[in-house]
Amino acid sequence: xxxxxxxxxxxxxxxxxxxxxxxxxxxxxxxxxxxxxxxxxxxxxxxxxxxxxxxxxxxxxxxxxxxxxxxxxxxxxxxxxxxxxxxxxxxxxxxxxxxxxxxxxxxxxxxxxxxxxxxxxxxxxxxxxxxxxxxxxxxxxxxxxxxxxxxxxxxxxxxxxxxxxxxxxxxxxxxxxxxxxxxxxxxxxxxxxxxxxxxxxxxxxxxxxxxxxxxxxxxxxxxxxxxxxxxxxxxxxxxxxxxxxxxxxxxxxxxxxxxxxxxxxxxxxxxxxxxxxxxxxxxxxxxxxxxxxxxxxxxxxxxxxxxxxxxxxxxxxxxxxxxxxxxxxxxxxxxxxxxxxxxxxxxxxxxxxxxxxxxxxxxxxxxxxxxxxxxxxxxxxxxxxxxxxxxxxxxxxxxxxxxxxxxxxxxxxxxxxxxxxxxxxxxxxxxxxxxxxxxxxxxxxxxxxxxxxxxxxxxxxxxxxxxxxxxxxxxxxxxxxxxxxxxxxxxxxxxxxxxxxxxxxxxxxxxxxxxxxxxxxxxxxxxxxxxxxxxxxxxxxxxxxxxxxxxxxxxxxxxxxxxxxxxxxxxxxxxxxxxxxxxxxxxxxxxxxxxxxxxxxxxxxxxxxxxxxxxxxxxxxxxxxxxxxxxxxxxxxxxxxxxxxxxxxxxxxxxxxxxxxxxxxxxxxxxxxxxxxxxxxxxxxxxxxxxxxxxxxxxxxxxxxxxxxxxxxxxxxxxxxxxxxxxxxxxxxxxxxxxxxxxxxxxxxxxxxxxxxxxxxxxxxxxxxxxxxxxxxxxxxxxxxxxxxxxxxxxxxxxxxxxxxxxxxxxxxxxxxxxxxxxxxxxxxxxxxxxxxxxxxxxx
Amino acid sequence: xxxxxxxxxxxxxxxxxxxxxxxxxxxxxxxxxxxxxxxxxxxxxxxxxxxxxxxxxxxxxxxxxxxxxxxxxxxxxxxxxxxxxxxxxxxxxxxxxxxxxxxxxxxxxxxxxxxxxxxxxxxxxxxxxxxxxxxxxx
Numbered sequence: 010x011x012x013x014x015x016x017x018x019x020x021x022x023x024x025x026x027x028x029x030x031x032x033x034x035x036x037x038x039x040x041x042x043x044x045x046x047x048x049x050x051x052x053x054x055x056x057x058x059x060x061x062x063x064x065x066x067x068x069x070x071x072x073x074x075x076x077x078x079x080x081x082x083x084x085x086x087x088x089x090x091x092x093x094x095x096x097x098x099x100x101x102x103x104x105x106x107x108x109x110x111x112x113x114x115x116x117x118x119x120x121x122x123x124x125x126x127x128x129x130x131x132x133x134x135x136x137x138x139x140x141x142x143x144x145x146x147x148x149x150x151x152x153x154x155x156x157x158x159x160x161x162x163x164x165x166x167x168x169x170x171x172x173x174x175x176x177x178x179x180x181x182x183x184x185x186x187x188x189x190x191x192x193x194x195x196x197x198x199x200x201x202x203x204x205x206x207x208x209x210x211x212x213x214x215x216x217x218x219x220x221x222x223x224x225x226x227x228x229x230x231x232x233x234x235x236x237x238x239x240x241x242x243x244x245x246x247x248x249x250x251x252x253x254x255x256x257x258x259x260x261x262x263x264x265x266x267x268x269x270x271x272x273x274x275x276x277x278x279x280x281x282x283x284x285x286x287x288x289x290x291x292x293x294x295x296x297x298x299x300x301x302x303x304x305x306x307x308x309x310x311x312x313x314x315x316x317x318x319x320x321x322x323x324x325x326x327x328x329x330x331x332x333x334x335x336x337x338x339x340x341x342x343x344x345x346x347x348x349x350x351x352x353x354x355x356x357x358x359x360x361x362x363x364x365x366x367x368x369x370x371x372x373x374x375x376x377x378x379x380x381x382x383x384x385x386x387x388x389x390x391x392x393x394x395x396x397x398x399x400x401x402x403x404x405x406x407x408x409x410x411x412x413x414x415x416x417x418x419x420x421x422x423x424x425x426x427x428x429x430x431x432x433x434x435x436x437x438x439x440x441x442x443x444x445x446x447x448x449x450x451x452x453x454x455x456x457x458x459x460x461x462x463x464x465x466x467x468x469x470x471x472x473x474x475x476x477x478x479x480x481x482x483x484x485x486x487x488x489x490x491x492x493x494x495x496x497x498x499x500x501x502x503x504x505x506x507x508x509x510x511x512x513x514x515x516x517x518x519x520x521x522x523x524x525x526x527x528x529x530x531x532x533x534x535x536x537x538x539x540x541x542x543x544x545x546x547x548x549x550x551x552x553x554x555x556x557x558x559x560x561x562x563x564x565x566x567x568x569x570x571x572x573x574x575x576x577x578x579x580x581x582x583x584x585x586x587x588x589x590x591x592x593x594x595x596x597x598x599x600x601x602x603x604x605x606x607x608x609x610x611x612x613x614x615x616x617x618x619x620x621x622x623x624x625x626x627x628x629x630x631x632x633x634x635x636x637x638x639x640x641x642x643x644x645x646x647x648x649x650x651x652x653x654x655x656x657x658x659x660x661x662x663x664x665x666x667x668x669x670x671x672x673x674x675x676x677x678x679x680x681x682x683x684x685x686x687x688x689x690x691x692x693x694x695x696x697x698x699x700x701x702x703x704x705x706x707x708x709x710x711x712x713x714x715x716x717x718x719x720x721x722x723x724x725x726x727x728x729x730x731x732x733x734x735x736x737x738x739x740x741x742x743x744x745x746x747x748x749x750x751x752x753x754x755x756x757x758x759x760x761x762x763x764x765x766x767x768x769x770x771x772x773x774x775x776x777x778x779x780x781x782x783x784x785x786x787x788x789x790x791x792x793x794x795x796x797x798x799x800x801x802x803x804x805x806x807x808x809x810x811x812x813x814x815x816x817x818x819x820x821x822x823x824x825x826x827x828x829x830x831x832x833x834x835x836x837x838x839x840x841x842x843x844x845x846x847x848x849x850x851x852x853x
Numbered sequence: 854x855x856x857x858x859x860x861x862x863x864x865x866x867x868x869x870x871x872x873x874x875x876x877x878x879x880x881x882x883x884x885x886x887x888x889x890x891x892x893x894x895x896x897x898x899x900x901x902x903x904x905x906x907x908x909x910x911x912x913x914x915x916x917x918x919x920x921x922x923x924x925x926x927x928x929x930x931x932x933x934x935x936x937x938x939x940x941x942x943x944x945x946x947x948x949x950x951x952x953x954x955x956x957x958x959x960x961x962x963x964x965x966x967x968x969x970x971x972x973x974x975x976x977x978x979x980x981x982x983x984x985x986x987x988x989x990x991x
């Protein structure tokens with residue numbers, strides 16, 4: 010891709026392109042913008058696990074996305090006849106980061122020596138090591154309490170080890186190793202000596218000290234710290250249990266020495282031998298080091314969420330009074346218990362008289378443990394403690410692996426599923442893969458969420474992001490209606506809750522309390538708990554969410570999908586603030602509209618007419634550009650009346666926005682505030698149309714393109730009608746908003762329901778609602794334009810009013826009722842009635 | 854002597870070949886769970902070696918690979934066992950390659966990324982067909 014080529018044909022003062030050509034460019038931008046959003050949604054969907062994808066897919070889609078975004082900037086450059094160097098720079102920066110990610114070198118930015126636990130999730134596993142990354146996830150996703158702390162990253166490790174060539178030395182030594190224990194011991198002793206005496210890289214010691222002081226601030230004197238290994242692959246396929254050092258009970262001044270000590274433990278003879286046996290290469294060694302507050306535990310212990318060697322369907326618990334170390338190293342007598350894996354997690358043998366934990370504590374622990382297992386999709390080996398305040402703190406959680414199939418007389422997975430009753434299969438889409446076995450809980454209202462029991466499977470009519478409240482408790486989710494690209498699907502993926510959406514028949518076939526097994530890799534719901542399936546999933550060789558490809562996709566998306574540029578009136582709405590591809594597309598879209606107005610201004614008298622302010626009873630702040638025969642007023646007029654517009658589509662739209670809304674006055678919607686917010690947004694700009702740059706309509710006799718920003722939402726309507734019915738279409742797009750996720754999504758749902766009533770094919774991707782309707786005759790298209798006018802106005806003031814899910818229903822009804830006459834009563838029956846008069850209350 | 858009704862048909866054997874380990878990792882458990890015996894390979898040389906001395910009912914193979922590509926694997930698989938059904942999976946799907954695979958006798962041609970459900974459906978269709986067809990092995 011050559012930026013110069015794009016500008017090669019440009020010289021200052023070159024002849025301007027005809028408006029039609031520029032307008033085409035503008036349309037290209039809109040189309041490309043959609044393609045970018047679709048590619049982004051496609052990548053997001055792949056995280057759900059329904060698809061098999063490979064590295065080639067990841068590379069290819071990243072490249073395609075990059076090419077589209079680059080082209081988008083080029084299109085804007087043609088349109089604006091500016092070089093947009095800063096945009097290209099922002100683009101190159103993002104692309105470089107993506108390339109680095111793809112090449113396996115996470116970008117240097119955000120790849121610090123030291124990271125606080127709050128900044129760590131699974132995406133940071135390369136920097137923070139797996140152990141600390143797991144704790145970060147448990148804290149962030151599952152709201153579990155973990156010890157406060159920070160991590161000295163693998164970047165620090167590499168710089169530390171490379172400074173005196175120690176990594177190379179280790180690699181060379183292993184290359185030359187003769188295989189004898191004695192040589193290995195000598196090598197290990199030499200490495201250890203060198204590591205303990207090596208200087209820390211510039212700035213590292215200071216950073217660790219500052220973080221340590223911050224960690225200890227406000228805590229009692231004598232608070233002790235734990236310094237723990239968090240290496241690559243530790244807790245992965247190989248457990249490395251006990252191979253690397255953890256140093257407990259040190260004070261502020263001991264941290265740096267402890268750091269070196271933990272790093273050196275990566276090169277102990279036993280660790281080295283372990284790696285050789287398991288086939289690890291030297292370049293796969295990287296040691297991050299966690300520094301945590303050492304908790305004063307009242308009762309501590311270890312829990313295995315799955316213990317088939319004890320009994321099928323149980324978890325095993327070992328605990329001591331005091332700190333956890335005694336359980337792990339076996340230095341104190343341990344009290345053991347067996348709990349049912351199934352809620353309410355009953356104690357399976359008579360508890361000892363001197364039980365260390367109360368029943369409520371046991372249950373809290375068991376629920377937290379199962380939440381960790383559900384999230385990791387793998388049985389867990391958990392170190393935990395109840396501190397002096399009675400808080401449950403998770404010290405460590407790592408996958409529990411079974412090298413041999415558990416010895417069991419139970420049927421295997423194939424026999425078990427063959428004999429099981431299938432309640433339904435072949436319905437719906439998988440939003441998040443996985444397996445869930447448990448009782449059904451049907452959710453109908455918000456109240457049902459308040460009492461949602463832990464470990465049950467949520468069954469509901471519709472998907473809803475308000476279910477995020479119970480994501481930690483839900484074992485699985487099944488809905489009759491919903492899309493795998495909707496908000497709830499995104500949340501289910503974040504929490505990794507197996508979710509089947511759009512299953513149509515779920516609420517009809519499932520009742521509260523039914524015991525079922527939901528298999529979200531095949532899309533089957535079985536009657537009863539199928540333990541063999543559960544066991545099969547728990548002992549699977551590798552969990553999809555742990556694969557490199559999954560993590561890579563998630564890391565790439567972090568440079569692509571988040572939207573940081575929200576408010577176009579803010580100063581940070583600028584190229585230099587574009588941190589993701591989404592930001593760039595948003596910026597370009599906003600500016601393309603601004604450009605088109607400016608362009609039309611410049612062309613002015615020479616080619617076509619001047620941009621014109623539309624005169625309406627409602628001050629819409631709408632600028633109209635006549636693309637050719639679209640208006641009957643004088644070409645240089647600065648204002649135009651609705652009746653002078655020669656585009657029936659646009660006229661219908663304005664009728665909708667104007668009359669429809671005023672007519673809804675009696676319904677409990679505060680139109681005053683709606684209109685005042687409209688006026689407020691644009692009043693200052695009304696005097697100078699070229700500075701509005703937001704609300705723009707391009708009209709031709711049978712075409713209109715509308716770009717409208719109301720508050721923080723963006724609306725695009727693109728429509729074409731002619732006598733050839735097959736060419737007719739309306740494209741509607743609604744995006745954005747700064748209210749909280751749930752309200753935005755309620756509004757999206759409202760829009761979707763209305764649009765669907767009017768035969769639009771609707772897609773919801775996150776913030777974006779897209780509706781398309783095609784091939785209807787002119788009269789029906791006209792009624793839909795009127796409806797859209799009313800809808801755009803109505804939706805503007807809705808975000809703040811969507812207090813509950815019931816409001817969606819209510820507003821759908823209110824809107825349909827209020828626009829009944831305006832839209833010719835079509836939606837009453839869900840079908841067109843050609844005989845119905847297309848009358849609206851205020852035809853002029 | 855056992856009767857038809859109590860004898861279960863033998864599990865179909867599937868060979869999966871893809872040079873990207875992730876594809877094998879994802880397909881193996883889903884096929885196993887669905888009742889098939891699965892072997893996976895990341896190198897076509899090793900897979901071809903295995904195909905020489907062992908007949909599989911179904912071969913699922915990637916197209917573009919180092920060494921022998923999917924078309925060669927298709928040829929070899931059918932050559933050593935005409936009963937074998939071959940599914941080609943590829944991230945470089947074009948009309949030409951699809952046509953060529955069908956011409957050479959592939960059962961199906963699936964573009965990556967694909968849904969787990971779709972590949973299972975495909976395998977089930979083969980299973981129905983194989984079970985209905987008379988076999989010379991009895």
